[in-house]
Amino acid sequence: MTTYDARFRIWRGDADGGELRDFTVEVHDGEVVLDIVHRLQATQAADLAVRWNCKAGKCGSCSAEINGRPRLMCMTRMSTFSREETITVTPLRAFPVVRDLVTDVSFNYAKAREVPAFVPPQGLAPGEYRMQQVDVDRSQEFRKCIECFLCQDTCHVVRDHEENKAAFAGPRFLMRVAELDMHPLDAAEAEGLDRKRTAQEDHGLGYCNITKCCTEVCPEGIKITDNALIPLKERAVDRKYDPLVWLGSKISRRRD
Amino acid sequence: MAQVDRQHWDVVVVGAGGAGLRAAIEARERGARTAVICKSLFGKAHTVMAEGGIAASMGNVNEGDNWQVHFRDTMRGGKFLNQWRMAELHAKEAPDRVWELETWGALFDRTPDGRISQRNFGGHEYPRLAHVGDRTGLELIRTLQQKIVQLQQQDFKEFGDYEARLKVFQECTVTRVLKDGEKVSGTFCYERESGRFFVLEAPAVVLATGGIGKSFKTTSNSWEYTGDGHALALLAGAPLLNMEFVQFHPTGMVWPPSVKGILVTESVRGDGGVLRNSDGKRFMFDYVPDVFKEKYAETEAEADRWYDDPDHNRRPPELLPRDEVARAINAEVKAGRGSPHGGVFLDVSTRMPAEKIKRRLPSMYHQFKELADVDITAEPMEVGPTCHYVMGGVAVDSDTAATVGVPGLYAAGEVAGGMHGSNRLGGNSLSDLLVFGRRAGLHAAEHAARATVRPAVDDGQIDAAAAEALAPFHAEDGAENPYTLHQELQQTMNDLVGIIRREGEMQQALGKLRALRVRAARAGVEGHRQFNPGWHLALDLRNMLLVSECVAKAALERTESRGGHTREDCPAMERDWRPVNLVCHPVDPAPADPAADRIRLVRQRTEPIRPDLLALFEKEELVKYLAEEELYE
Incomplete structure (x- = not known):
């Protein structure tokens, strides 16, 4: 199994405002963006708010914008990015932010x-x-x-x-x-x-x-x-x- | 005293999967003002992940099917431990529940003559599963969701308020069922978004919270499956039944690591997929147990003929009940005949042309292509067992779904025990949700209507529940990380109370659970109450630890192998254990010491199976299952 450190930039904040925060986080073979967000929760930001459910592309909960493109985090594989790239994850833009990556839908x-x-x-x-x-x-x-x-x-x-x-x-x-x-x-x-x-x-x-x-x-x-x-x-x-x-x-x- | 918002409803349904929504629809249609409360967004419940179909003996594809055949298959699948009255009601009512969905707008796949198509599945004698490709659960949840919206539209017309008689509290969690003496008086809840507490006062509460898979490391279950309803019932004083029976679905993805455990639908085998080991051998022929010998093909040639001529050939052994297939895969891997990533090969590419595979199994095609770079129309999948379903659950009355000893508390769907005995057949879950979801809603509404004097909500209970929920914010120095505790719990259950069990390991597990309970009492979180996943997990840990204790204790007690409970040290199914239920009761009063046991186990004799139902089986078959004394009764 190969492992590397990826650079992430994730929007953190709430209805009153917020900012992009930088993280460096470990990535393993075959992982998707949602795995990385979960690793951040478990190791660096326990209160990072994210909505998710099935982690198999069937429930449509983990929608976000990844490098500006609306996508499901559970179906976006890390292998689609180069290792040098900084990956930016922001909440859906059309809906009001509740907290971090969670929006009011x-x-x-x-x-x-x-x-x-x-x-x-x-x-x-x-x-x-x-x-x-x-x-x-x-x-x-x-x-x-x-x-x-x-x-x-x-x-x-x-x-x-x-x-x-x-x-x-x-x-x-x-x-x-x-x-x-x-x-x-x-x-x-x-x-x-x-x-x-x-x-x-x-x-x-x-x-x-x-x-x-x-x-x-x-x-x-x-x-x-x-x-x-x-x-x-x-x-x-x-x-x-x-x-x-x-x-x-x-x-x-x-x-x- | 904690200041919390209090609302009055007739029926509160906890959970918005198939069982919860069906219960809510029924309760509302019977006139009860009904609140549904769910952890996810409305329409995202775990039911959406069900793939294969809804088992119902409509006989659209094979006219030989009827409720008696379905009942027999269900009892055989559960190794006769099923609460037989539930299996009977389920088999009888499932077709009506499916047809009803069509009148609410569901669109199932069709037969050439325009009826609902039905597909083959493990353990079902005839093609029986109503389906929509391999996304049946999504169709079910969406249909129920849209039916609820239709009822809300009616209320809007009548009262100018969509939520006058039916409201969904989405992204909210229940942490306690409140009681007035023996009776249910409501639920204590928090809103995930704001962290705000509130109380729903109601004389009837339906638990429909699903399963417990998140206590295991490799699972097909979503984050919601933390055993909430099981724990809420126990904490309210209602016992659980046969918690040792946990289904490991034979086919979960095994690679890449991040998708390990995600479900590969049984429809792959129902539609002709075969299992092979690393020698290329179709190994399932070596694993047909005695009780099923006469019903399954002995050669590949016969098995292959069955797909076109089921009346003159026996079924392929890939379609044995799930417990048998999962054990076989486990044994092959252990014997060194596994695939490169520790599973076996499942191949449907040689059975059907690529286009047909894409049409019949679209989400499997998509899932493997997107997540594993595997094209299932051209190459085999790698699969292995994954924790999928708990047969054990809240003990209920078969007809009314009422729990034992707590008037006003009902349970339906996966959280309820009994229906599936020691092992559930594929497709019997979605039908279970509909049949018993409806019954729970009906009886909860009737119970609420009878409650002329509403049970009172006790302020002391509200204060205690609020204090319990806030404890993780007040953890002292040396607070435990809830994510770490969760990972250790999952590893413990996976390794020591998993698919194959041994006495020493289960004792070790109970020791580890005790230590985890002590540490969980110190679980701490940072940040504040607004949408804080660390806090939510810290609260869910209580439920997972409680349920895990039930599973481990019951598994240690049952010294035989049956269905979803396999003991390496007691490998045989023992007829003497057939009439024995293991019931988990809460220790009363709850001990202050976190290391102390929370439950005590009681053996209970099952109700004798009604003679006319027994008469549906051949004597020779019953002899293989029933205990000696039962045969004379």
């Missing part, structure tokens, strides 16, 4: 509540649902989302525009609208709920100008823009003119 939970839930079809008892695999594939892709909120963090509609937060649900929750809209048995329409229209009017779909930043940072590799947001815009187009849909259909290369 309640924005996302508030947005989740604004999306009307799945509407079960009338007249089908539990156990009577029939759906073809090909018809559930697309919504299943969106349900792979681990709610790490990296897409919400990187989306420039809100990243540096606090004022847009009230009107914009963000990629994760627009994708949730798309997921329900594409669910083969969702009966929203029968109940008078037009999900396409609400995407536009209630969740701020029009703010999205399909720069695909969300897709780039998604640790699950979900094609958020191509498979969720653009189709949602196209479906919404009957209801409302959106010049970006026209643009999107010209510039995106997507499989149907």
